Amino acid sequence: MKYRITALLIAIIILLTSFPVNADYMLSAEGIGQNKRIPIPDLYKVVNEEFVFGEAGTLKKPMDLFIDKSDNIYIADTGNNRIIKLNPDMSLNSIYGNNIELGLNKPEGVFVEDDGDIYIADTENGRVVHITEKGLVVEEFFEPESEMISSGHAEFKPKKIYISITGYLYLIRQYMLMSIDGNNEFKGYVASSDVRMSMKDVLLRIFYTGEQKAKLTKLVPETFLNFIIADDGMIYGTTLTNTDQIKRINGIGKNIYPEDRRYGERTVDTRGKKSIVRNPEFVDIAVDKEGIITVIDKNTNNLYQYDLDGNNIGVFGGPGLNKGQFKFPSSLAVDSNGNLFVLDCEKESLQVFKPTEYCKNIHAALSKYHKGMYVEAVKEWEKVQKMHEGNPLVHVGIGKAFYKQGQYKKAMEHYKIANDREGYSTAFNEYRQEMIRKCFALIILAAVILIIAINRLVNLLKRFSEKEFEV
Known part of the structure; x- marks a missing residue:
């Protein structure tokens, strides 16, 4: 009987620890602060967890x-x-x-x-x-x-x-x-x-006395949670803010990462009497040699990955005790092979995530695009498309590559599929200018012919009028 109970307990433990980790997904922007989750193939596989x-x-x-x-x-x-x-x-x-x-x-x-x-x-x-x-x-x-x-x-x-x-x-x-x-x-x-500062803050500081100003709440910069200095010399940081939680700061202190965006996902804390909406808290950030950014969110235990243009590549991790899950991921780093190492403060472990072929193809496409290898970038995006037809980054990436090659009509087609209005508008403007340039000679020729025709018509009318007058 004891052996049966022991065997049953072992089976239960194996069953509980064999559940798959949370499925990977990516965030497709539907508007400011509105993200749509799209299931994707695994970005990484856990190859080791050491205690x-x-x-x-x-x-x-x-x-x-x-x-x-x-x-x-x-x-x-x-x-x-x-x-x-x-x-x-x-x-x-x-x-x-x-x-x-x-x-x-x-x-x-x-x-x-x-x-x-x-x-x-x-x-x-x-x-x-x-x-x-x-x-x-x-x-x-x-x-x-x-x-x-x-x-x-x-x-x-x-x-x-x-x-x-x-x-x-x-x-x-x-801060x-x-x-x-x-x-x-x-x-x-x-x-x-x-x-x-809001307009109210500005007006109060104009009309208040010195004593009243001293009682005002002091305005402070956004709170930095973490940072690194990457190989490109840029400072990559994370801040505790409603938007623009990821920063890429150049040598003169200016953030050059896409702004007016919400990175990560908001969560709702229902543990108290009132529900509290919490913004992401990216407690650490890592950047690989190609500029791929990965951050850890303290509230969701998720890892969020972005490209240099602020597009979400994918989300993985999540809370749990299995491999690939976390209790409190406190730090992460990336090695020269693109492997991610994640330190867990509560599990007191170190996990190693190896990129899948799907992930490598995305990174290769982004890398070749930023190196100006646009034809090769399209080929890499086509590999990604074969593995995941529904990834909107594929058509955005191909659209950008065609745009850089001056193939604006093809770029418009891919931007339209990806529902990238900004990209489509930019490509359309260039396409329109290109059509005007190509047709410029024809337009001038048509104008000259029209002017000559009008001139001849006027002369004919004059002659006709003169003959009528003589009669």
């Missing part, structure tokens, strides 16, 4: 992940006060944090330079510490002294950190992105979001 890392054992509330140029993996194992370095095959390489000299306290960020030097956001110690590949301390960065920031180390708790090609240390302090130079000098706030 134990050799002699390092298990993780404890890990918060950050970084992959270097050699595809070595670094984990900020926050709860264990250490940084773990893994080889590309996920075998253990090194552990940083066991020595007294380093003395990490809840580190929540890690960045690695090309030479192997490591920068650690030692969060609860209120510092950023720079160590060598062998673990020797090189320097420390604390909150710099400046009139532009409040004093005191207690509020300086760095989490996400990056080093720019100029050697500046970038980190998020409160703004700040930079520090190699001498621990404050260099300023960069890539700050614009503060938007």
